[in-house]
Amino acid sequence: MKDEKEERDLSIAWWKEIEVYREQMMECLTELCSIESVLDESTAGPAAPFGKGIAQALEVMLQLGEKEGFITKNLDGYAGHVEYGQGEEIVGVLAHLDVVPAGDGWTSPPFEPEIREGKFYARGAQDDKGPAMAAFFALKLVKDLGLPLHRRVRLILGTDEESRWRDMDHYFQHEPMPELAFTPDGDFPIIHAEKGLVDLTLSGPVDKVSQLEEGQWKLARLEAGQRANMVPDLAAARLEGEEDVFGLKEAFQDYLITHQIRGYAEEADDHLKLIVEGKAHHGSEPDQGVNAACQLARFLGQLHLDEAGARYVSLINDCLDGGWFGEKLEIAQEDDRVGRLTVNPGVFRYEPGEGQYLELNIRYPIAADMETIRRKVEEKLDSYGLSITDVDHKPGHYVEPDHPLIQTLRKVYEEQTGESGEPIAIGGATYARALRPGVVFGPLFPGHLERAHQKDEFIDVEQLMQAAALYAQAIYELANRGKND
Numbered sequence: 332m333k334d335e336k337e338e339r340d341l342s343i344a345w346w347k348e349i350e351v352y353r354e355q356m357m358e359c360l361t362e363l364c365s366i367e368s369v370l371d372e373s374t375a376g377p378a379a380p381f382g383k384g385i386a387q388a389l390e391v392m393l394q395l396g397e398k399e400g401f402i403t404k405n406l407d408g409y410a411g412h413v414e415y416g417q418g419e420e421i422v423g424v425l426a427h428l429d430v431v432p433a434g435d436g437w438t439s440p441p442f443e444p445e446i447r448e449g450k451f452y453a454r455g456a457q458d459d460k461g462p463a464m465a466a467f468f469a470l471k472l473v474k475d476l477g478l479p480l481h482r483r484v485r486l487i488l489g490t491d492e493e494s495r496w497r498d499m500d501h502y503f504q505h506e507p508m509p510e511l512a513f514t515p516d517g518d519f520p521i522i523h524a525e526k527g528l529v530d531l532t533l534s535g536p537v538d539k540v541s542q543l544e545e546g547q548w549k550l551a552r553l554e555a556g557q558r559a560n561m562v563p564d565l566a567a568a569r570l571e572g573e574e575d576v577f578g579l580k581e582a583f584q585d586y587l588i589t590h591q592i593r594g595y596a597e598e599a600d601d602h603l604k605l606i607v608e609g610k611a612h613h614g615s616e617p618d619q620g621v622n623a624a625c626q627l628a629r630f631l632g633q634l635h636l637d638e639a640g641a642r643y644v645s646l647i648n649d650c651l652d653g654g655w656f657g658e659k660l661e662i663a664q665e666d667d668r669v670g671r672l673t674v675n676p677g678v679f680r681y682e683p684g685e686g687q688y689l690e691l692n693i694r695y696p697i698a699a700d701m702e703t704i705r706r707k708v709e710e711k712l713d714s715y716g717l718s719i720t721d722v723d724h725k726p727g728h729y730v731e732p733d734h735p736l737i738q739t740l741r742k743v744y745e746e747q748t749g750e751s752g753e754p755i756a757i758g759g760a761t762y763a764r765a766l767r768p769g770v771v772f773g774p775l776f777p778g779h780l781e782r783a784h785q786k787d788e789f790i791d792v793e794q795l796m797q798a799a800a801l802y803a804q805a806i807y808e809l810a811n812r813g814k815n816d
């Protein structure tokens with residue numbers, strides 16, 4: 332009996348079956364992506380905690396579910412689910428319907444979806460409405476094929492992923508955690524390990540500089556970076572003093588040429604503004620970018636600066652520059668699951684009379700202790716007049732590679748694509764962290780461009796169809812795993 336059943340299961344050509352829905356799927360996705368579901372608390376109300384757009388997107392998906400004969404539930408506008416199947420246990424597929432603001436420079440309007448050369452363009456196409464719709468039609472396919480499910484499958488629809496995850500707090504206060512779950516909100520094949528993540532904000536007072544010694548420059552301002560999780564690509568400093576401004580400008584220009592750094596200087600009678608360009612990069616790989624603040628601090632470190640200014644510059648040079656793996660802060664460590672700890676100094680602000688400020692984005696191995704890291708950083712930076720004023724922490728996330736969840740998804744991926752489904756570790760934080768256990772499963776295939784959060788966001792239609800076929804088989808197999816005998 333068992334052999335016969337297995338043979339029948341394998342005979343389903345998922346990618347062929349899903350084709351039937353292509354047109355309908357594009358229509359539904361067009362409707363969903365036409366809604367500007369950006370967080371807007373000014374239009375918040377009952378059952379719409381994150382504003383009208385987000386509430387409408389959730390309602391559209393739930394109505395679609397109802398129309399298809401699924402069980403649906405709206406949890407006060409925070410999140411919802413579409414459910415199909417029987418059984419005590421739950422298989423979860425978690426997608427989100429909120430999107431980041433569109434920004435400028437789009438070829439076609441971001442909330443008027445358009446297909447050009449096989450690509451579906453709209454804000455949310457890839458992150459995460461396209462994948463949400465693919466998962467929906469995957470569930471519909473399983474239902475239309477009349478396949479038995481021994482677990483209930485829930486497509487959970489979140490609405491605050493891009494901001495504060497209040498959707499998940501609310502949802503899991505009222506609904507059980509699925510026994511097995513994945514989120515189509517990242518990359519294929521499978522992301523199973525994510526580093527711990529902590530943003531440390533440090534600040535401290537800086538007195539006004541009353542008097543300068545001979546030959547001394549006052550560091551009147553230094554600023555670089557907008558976000559802790561990005562390598563700053565621009566840094567600026569203002570130096571004031573009675574000394575030879577033109578001579579200093581020349582020295583800076585020599586420094587730029589010798590070290591092949593891009594930048595320039597603007598001078599006036601009593602001050603000089605120095606600008607240095609670096610290379611932006613995601614904060615999870617600080618060694619892959621060029622930190623403009625650190626480049627600038629190396630030059631400033633050669634000058635005779637006022638005491639407070641010199642201290643801030645030496646903080647950058649002695650504790651941060653080049654210490655991308657925590658060497659200089661003495662927090663370097665690694666494990667064999669997610670690799671090395673990384674430190675990205677992403678935001679710098681310094682101005683006498685106003686204060687000094689620094690934001691660090693630290694990603695650490697699964698087994699590391701965040702409290703120890705925090706204490707060490709505080710100890711180290713105390714002598715520079717900085718103390719920790721804010722901590723934003725997300726613990727690491729890890730699912731064992733031999734977990735049934737991963738085994739199943741890996742088998743599905745390898746069967747359908749013929750490629751390796753070996754799970755991967757990343758330094759970033761994904762929606763999978765809301766799940767226990769939970770992993771990322773698509774929608775982006777290896778080697779393809781990440782378009783999330785960028786202008787002209789798109790999803791390749793063929794790939795979205797392929798993802799839907801993978802989700803259908805994954806849903807079916809996860810719902811029946813260990814229950815077929």
Ligand SMILES: [Zn+2]
Nearest residue numbers: 458459492516
């Ligand atoms: Zn997302």
